[in-house]
Amino acid sequence: MTALYDSAEAPKKIILVSVETPETEDAQESLEELKELCENLNSQVVLSVLQRRTSPHPATFVGEGKLEELKTAVENLEADFVIFDTELAPTQIRNLEKALKTEIKDRTMVILDIFAHRAVTAEGKIQVELARLQYMLPRLKGSYTALSRIGGFNQRGAGETKLELDKRRIRSRITVLKQQIRELQARGDLQRERRKKDAVTTVAICGYTNAGKSTLLNRLTDAGVLAEDKLFATLSPTARKLTLPDKREVLLIDTVGFIRRLPHHLIDAFRSTLDEVRCADLVLLVADASSPEFRLHLEISEQILDDLKAEGARLQVFNKCDLLESPPPGGVCISAKEGKNLDALLDAIAQKLPRRLIEAELLLPYAEVGATYALKKNFVLEEEFCPDGILLRGKLDFPTLKKFAGYVRLPSDWQASDPAEEISS
Numbered sequence: 001m002t003a004l005y006d007s008a009e010a011p012k013k014i015i016l017v018s019v020e021t022p023e024t025e026d027a028q029e030s031l032e033e034l035k036e037l038c039e040n041l042n043s044q045v046v047l048s049v050l051q052r053r054t055s056p057h058p059a060t061f062v063g064e065g066k067l068e069e070l071k072t073a074v075e076n077l078e079a080d081f082v083i084f085d086t087e088l089a090p091t092q093i094r095n096l097e098k099a100l101k102t103e104i105k106d107r108t109m110v111i112l113d114i115f116a117h118r119a120v121t122a123e124g125k126i127q128v129e130l131a132r133l134q135y136m137l138p139r140l141k142g143s144y145t146a147l148s149r150i151g152g153f154n155q156r157g158a159g160e161t162k163l164e165l166d167k168r169r170i171r172s173r174i175t176v177l178k179q180q181i182r183e184l185q186a187r188g189d190l191q192r193e194r195r196k197k198d199a200v201t202t203v204a205i206c207g208y209t210n211a212g213k214s215t216l217l218n219r220l221t222d223a224g225v226l227a228e229d230k231l232f233a234t235l236s237p238t239a240r241k242l243t244l245p246d247k248r249e250v251l252l253i254d255t256v257g258f259i260r261r262l263p264h265h266l267i268d269a270f271r272s273t274l275d276e277v278r279c280a281d282l283v284l285l286v287a288d289a290s291s292p293e294f295r296l297h298l299e300i301s302e303q304i305l306d307d308l309k310a311e312g313a314r315l316q317v318f319n320k321c322d323l324l325e326s327p328p329p330g331g332v333c334i335s336a337k338e339g340k341n342l343d344a345l346l347d348a349i350a351q352k353l354p355r356r357l358i359e360a361e362l363l364l365p366y367a368e369v370g371a372t373y374a375l376k377k378n379f380v381l382e383e384e385f386c387p388d389g390i391l392l393r394g395k396l397d398f399p400t401l402k403k404f405a406g407y408v409r410l411p412s413d414w415q416a417s418d419p420a421e422e423i424s425s
């Protein structure tokens with residue numbers, strides 16, 4: 001399995017193949033997307049083939065006749081790869097390699113190649129390596145060159161014993177990587193636990209790849225995150241503090257993009273990254289509204305969020321509205337690039353975010369009595385006049401709690417990590 005690169009070398013010639021069945025009605029759109037994925041890896045698609053069948057052929061994905069056509073096309077067009085828009089079974093790869101006499105890839109492999117190429121942080125690299133190895137392990141026999149991109153495995157001649165040895169090495173590498181990922185996950189859990197204790201509210205920016213998520217984070221917080229016109233530019237989460245119009249501070253988190261048929265190995269391997277999304281109080285579902293497919297992109301993103309069991313509220317954000325004549329209905333329309341309508345977005349975020357209320361007592365000296373009016377109006381349930389001040393009991397939000405920190409008396413059994421009662425603000 002040779003990886004595709006987006007380097008300066010001559011583009012690889014590629015033939016794309018898909019099968020449309022009654023179950024896969026979006027085959028054409030998915031094929032277009034695969035083409036874009038390949039072009040992100042410096043490849044030139046020389047032919048796209050879509051076959052309609054009631055179901056994919058179990059042995060070769062496409063039917064016999066189509067296979068013959070493909071064989072001729074590979075020869076005539078001198079294709080370097082034939083890429084199938086699906087996740088092929090190991091035996092299908094073997095059969096296809098034998099029949100077409102060229103290297104075979106599938107959609108999962110292309111996505112893994114992109115991720116491998118984009119991974120910069122140590123965390124990203126571990127996650128991608130695990131996903132790749134898990135994907136490759138059952139496919140090793142069919143494609144012996146699979147190991148060429150993985151460090152630490154030297155390739156001598158092929159052979160059953162060597163293959164078994166490599167498999168064992170890969171398995172033990174997988175065990176090591178899984179352990180490292182568990183540690184990352186534990187670190188993430190700890191961080192979230194601490195945030196919860198400090199009543200920090202988190203907002204995750206999610207959505208299809210290239211929707212403008214990193215651009216939005218940069219625009220709102222000067223984060224300086226890499227934002228580029230390429231798929232999966234961001235793999236590791238970046239968090240920055242953001243102050244909302246109502247003075248609340250939240251943590252805004254940019255993270256990995258989604259795509260249809262996101263390989264499940266990647267979802268598993270990126271669990272620690274995706275935990276940020278799963279646990280966020282609010283998810284901003286950003287879509288590129290200038291794409292004719294953006295409603296579908298939103299649907300796919302929502303589906304992935306459901307699969308992840310994302311807990312937070314959701315807010316649809318239609319980005320790139322600078323490219324549109326009239327804004328589409330149903331979401332907050334913005335232009336992250338041009339900074340348009342961001343005030344409305346911030347207001348919508350504040351409105352959607354649950355306000356955490358913490359039960360507390362305040363012993364306010366009589367000199368501070370002026371503050372009681374605002375407090376009583378918003379939070380106070382009871383008041384009592386004591387010799388050294390007014391004792392107020394009620395539920396406060398975190399900014400107020402911070403403001404009056406010097407006067408606050410929390411109940412003795414109160415713990416900051418208690419799930420504070422939440423109401424919609």
Ligand SMILES: Nc1nc2c(ncn2[C@@H]2O[C@H](COP(=O)(O)OP(=O)(O)OP(=O)(O)O)[C@@H](O)[C@H]2O)c(=O)[nH]1
Pocket residue numbers: 208209210211212213214215216226227228229230231232233234235256257258319320321322323334335336337338
């Ligand atoms: N016209 C226009 N382009 C935008 C806007 N927002 C982002 N872009 C462009 O869209 C491309 C992708 O932006 P990113 O911010 O990297 O997108 P992303 O969602 O973070 O993408 P991944 O990290 O790859 O998932 C870049 O070329 C941006 O300049 C916008 O409001 N209008």
Ligand SMILES: [Mg+2]
Pocket residue numbers: 213214215226227233234255
């Ligand atoms: Mg990004």
